[in-house]
Amino acid sequence: MRLSLLVTLSLIPCLAAAQQPPMPPQPPPLHVQVDTAHHRVLITGGPYRVPVSPEMPGMMMDMAATPVQKFAFPVDGWLQGFRIDLFDAHGHALSHRLLHHLIVVNFSRRQFIYPALERLLGVAEESDTGDLRVPRTIGVPMRAGQGLGVYAMWHNDSGPEIPAAYWRLILYMANPSLRPRPIDVLPAYLDVNIQTNPVENRFNVPPGHFEIAYEFSPPLSGHLLVVTGHLHDCGTLVKLVDAASGKTLVQVNAKRDSLGHVLSIPRKLLAIRGEGLHLKAGHRYRLVGVFDNPTRDTSYGAMAEMVGLFAPDHYREWPALDPADLYYHRDLVALLANGATDSVIVGVGAGVPTPERRR
Ligand SMILES: [Cu+2]
Structure with a gap:
């Protein structure tokens, strides 16, 4: 399957339907960087300890998950693509299959048809790696200060345990000088x-x-x-x-x-x-x-x-968004309860290594 905003978006309800055990400890904070030279926003999560997942086919609730981690979007502009890289404490690339899914939710905007929170993008285990980009004539409008959140689930079925794993989400923004502006x-x-x-x-x-x-x-x-x-x-x-x-x-x-x-x-x-x-x-x-x-x-x-x-x-x-809407409220409650498993995700310290290589 190709890495696709569309395909991966479609996985979200499956995940929402997974059962919700109690909250794990808070993971380490996200690092948000703006790369103005390349019109990119980099979001890095980690370090996470990723133990070997228990053998339980079909039991998503038993995999290592993180609760929703919030951050403020740092720039105005149009989002036109993204990629995700996984790496360890030495900056060595890790297999994308370690990430069962990663979803970005927008707490500042509702969905098109449903009054629930927008799911801006996502990737899943079976996704291809590399860049996903939309044509330069279109883009998702974003504002500085919009509240976003990321939740992810690790799945390590090949072992051994990874003591410190990171994901980095690179968001490609439209060149601000682009005319006409993206649709x-x-x-x-x-x-x-x-x-x-x-x-x-x-x-x-x-x-x-x-x-x-x-x-x-x-x-x-x-x-x-x-x-x-x-x-x-x-x-x-x-x-x-x-x-x-x-x-x-x-x-x-x-x-x-x-x-x-x-x-x-x-x-x-x-x-x-x-x-x-x-x-x-x-x-x-x-x-x-x-x-x-x-x-x-x-x-x-x-x-x-x-x-x-x-x-x-x-x-x-x-x-x-209508905070009084019951449907919205149910979505929010499910989201904030998301990511819980037993205490398998543990922050192991500060400092964010740089990925050693990129495609
Ligand atoms: Cu499904």
Whole structure:
């Protein structure tokens, strides 16, 4: 799988659905640096002690996780890409597979459809390494002082224990002198089974053909520029339908094997800039997940989502966070409880080494 804002964003609800044991000790603080010469922001976390993960297939809650670590975004501008490097106390590169996931949440902005907190970006264990960049004509608008947070989960299944591991997130910002300025784009996330609680979106798939749908109205108009999907096994496709006309607007088909395992889900480019699939504020749309379960058994804990980048017609109309909203509150509580395991993550001192090599 490629390192992808879109693909990795889609993992977030799976993680949110994982069980939440008590909080571990606070990890060491993040280091935030601004590299003005290269229009980059560097966020470094560590040192973390990463023990060998216990052998428990499918049990995410038993891996070493960190709670949400907050920081203030340091500059104004447009985010146009990122990469993540892992390294040890000597600056030697560590395998990306050690990081099960790392998610950046924006405490200053809500999501497109849901009143939950924006998930700005993420990577997962199966992600490719290297740079992810969007075209220079678009970018995610960021402001100095925006409250962000990072949470990560380590997964060391090959051993030995790593006494001091660091991750470094490099955020690529648009050159401030770029004209015209980038078009504002924001992550868009749609789920077929979110009703009132952001952490309860899973459902069961009986044998045979199965469809599940969720209707919504966007709070503001704009264009979807690119989409992909997230489907658990037995998933066939996810599609966005105009609820009034019944017309399918965009559909993403999973590549499956004969047993219904989802092998991959392509990315669909709807536009390079500006145009794309227009969504109208207040209009009814339906997200449909289609499943085909070839076995005789119910498949439990399924998910179906569409994720993408959305360019609002007028970013100033982006709805504000509503602290009184119950859905927002549930998301926040789940986030702040995130990252807990037993006390396996321990800060081992100050000082941040420099990665020895970069691609
Ligand atoms: Cu999932």
